[in-house]
Amino acid sequence: MLIESWHDGAVTRAQDNAGGDRDGAGLPRVPSIPLSDEKTVAAAEAADASIGSLVKEATTHLSTLVRAEVELARTEMAKEVKKGLTGGLFFMIALVVILYSSFFFFFFLGELLSNWLPRWAAFGIVFLLMLLFAAFCGFLGYRKVKKIQAPERTISSMKDTAAALRHPGAEHDAPVAP
Template sequence: MTSARENSHGNGAGLPRVPSIPLSDDANAAADQSIGGLVKDATAHLSTLVRGEFELARSEIAKEVKKGLTGSVFFVVALVLLLLFIPFGLVALSLGFNDMWDFENHPWFGFLLVFGAAFLGAGALAWLGWRRFKKIQAPHRTIDSAKSTVAALRRNGDGEPDQLERRL
């Protein structure tokens, strides 16, 4: 028999069993217990529920992280292959410029054109990156909040320094 959670997320394979709260239809058993016993049972059941939900979330997240890592490995391999084959493309482009504009006497000129275009492109990207870095600011709200928290902890309710600050 499968639970509703297993039906909604596949067959539940790979997920550990989590503790569950025993439910009963016996109303007389609840009536015989004292208030303290009922509160104790309720807190125990709530604790079990929270632990179970936490364990379920942890196992599902771990499974999804593994999928993400596997996918990122494929992206890294694709990027490495791309980076390895970029020089072949640049050489082909340079030789194509030499053939297109008849630079037979100066075969280096096609390579110089490709180098110049790559240099200008890299310079433009570096300039854009520098502009973005110049816009980075300190986290002013966080700094102000931390300063006010420290100031509040150093003073007691009547505005006087507490004993810890007096010792410093």
């Protein structure tokens, strides 16, 4: 990897100067994940590496690569989750503002109806409409909650795993004696 920088009119390369410019300032050290120890690589080349040592080295490289990819995915997901939480917070704030402002809408509706009805009857009608709407929403919520089911596959899998751990040689379908 070549990193070049202009400093005092001269081009410096990161490979030539790992600590920065000639005076120690400038380019920072480039972070990297070492795939293997330099001594191990030199020893393997010197000893004309066997298949076993090559497989071991390849496994080490693959393991390091997988760990780096998992860390990258975790970092990216953390950023996206933060964005999602921030967006959800703004939606919650908007919902609270809408709920508080609905009071003024219902007050307006009551005043509008009071043009044709006595004031107490207009506000009574608005109150009954609000109660009916709340009852309707409560009914819809009740129906949704009533449809919630237990995670049967997970429960079954956990029971099977527990049975297998209690009796390691037993057949899966065989009855378990207490």
